[in-house]
Amino acid sequence: MFKNNAGQVRSGWIILIAFFFMFMGQAIFMLPGMTLLSILEISSGEVSVEIDMNSINNPWMILMTQGAATFGGIAATLVIWRAINKKYPLDLGLRGPTKDLLFGLFLGAISMTVIFFILLVTGNINLLNSLSQPVITTFTFSYLILFILVGFFEEMFFRGYVMKTMMERGNNKWLIYIVSALIFSIAHATNPNVSIFGLINIVLVGLLFAYMFDVTRSLLLPIGFHITWNFFQGNVFGFAVSGTAPYGMYKIEMTSTNDLFTGGAFGPEGGALATILILLSFVATYFYAKSRKEKPLFSSL
Numbered sequence: 001m002f003k004n005n006a007g008q009v010r011s012g013w014i015i016l017i018a019f020f021f022m023f024m025g026q027a028i029f030m031l032p033g034m035t036l037l038s039i040l041e042i043s044s045g046e047v048s049v050e051i052d053m054n055s056i057n058n059p060w061m062i063l064m065t066q067g068a069a070t071f072g073g074i075a076a077t078l079v080i081w082r083a084i085n086k087k088y089p090l091d092l093g094l095r096g097p098t099k100d101l102l103f104g105l106f107l108g109a110i111s112m113t114v115i116f117f118i119l120l121v122t123g124n125i126n127l128l129n130s131l132s133q134p135v136i137t138t139f140t141f142s143y144l145i146l147f148i149l150v151g152f153f154e155e156m157f158f159r160g161y162v163m164k165t166m167m168e169r170g171n172n173k174w175l176i177y178i179v180s181a182l183i184f185s186i187a188h189a190t191n192p193n194v195s196i197f198g199l200i201n202i203v204l205v206g207l208l209f210a211y212m213f214d215v216t217r218s219l220l221l222p223i224g225f226h227i228t229w230n231f232f233q234g235n236v237f238g239f240a241v242s243g244t245a246p247y248g249m250y251k252i253e254m255t256s257t258n259d260l261f262t263g264g265a266f267g268p269e270g271g272a273l274a275t276i277l278i279l280l281s282f283v284a285t286y287f288y289a290k291s292r293k294e295k296p297l298f299s300s301l
Contacts, residue, residue, distance in 0.1 A: 011169040025076025026069040033064030059142035070149040092160035096218025104224020112232035124256040134249035151227035181206030198270030215289035240267035
């Protein structure tokens with residue numbers, strides 16, 4: 001039950017332990033910001049039993065809470081990778097050519113831009129300010145920092161840690177893909193306005209990130225895609241990001257009730273357009289990786 005045929009602790013138990021310490025790391029790093037937020041609420045007379053993380057409307061408090069928690073997740077991932085797996089940080093996949101990161105940043109940005117303009121020209125959304133007049137606020141920069149941290153953290157843990165831990169235990173390549181994508185989706189299951197289709201799309205994008213990691217042998221491509229997919233979605237075009245409130249440079253209103261197409265309150269990640277763009281990103285990644293002529297990381301499994 002606890003060990004495989006080679007006498008090693010099964011990867012599932014290791015990942016479960018890593019999950020526990022990762023969440024502990026997030027909680028510890030978020031504690032100072034949450035304490036300060038509670039003090040500010042008490043001083044203003046707005047005391048609540050539970051703080052809604054999605055209702056924080058101060059850009060710096062967002063960084064001190066959500067940003068700090070994400071940084072704590074990164075730190076915890078590195079610690080458990082070293083303490084449990086006995087490996088160094090770069091062994092997670094944090095190495096590779098800069099062009100991998102740049103291609104990922106481009107692909108994530110162009111994917112969300114295509115979704116935005118399709119929804120705009122089909123009348124599924126209305127743009128409330130001109131394309132030539134984006135509104136740049138402090139939230140723009142605070143969320144840019146947050147999404148950079150999120151991109152690194154989630155790829156380091158869900159792809160780097162989970163996939164490499166399973167690889168070390170000799171698991172099948174496709175099992176590694178599927179398990180990492182399912183865990184990634186389950187971790188988003190408690191997001192606001194979550195939908196079944198949204199969780200399916202998160203599984204699909206988890207498979208895309210796993211594929212990117214595999215064919216480039218690096219986390220840089222999925223990290224880049226993850227950062228700009230989130231940032232352009234929420235803080236450029238003003239969509240909800242996995243159900244969380246946006247602070248976009250552009251202000252939009254949804255005019256369609258076809259949530260299956262638009263994603264509704266969950267954001268484009270919950271709609272069919274995202275499915276199409278994710279599938280197209282598989283194709284783009286295939287041709288990009290083919291030009292590099294790199295042997296896939298999990299090819300021998």
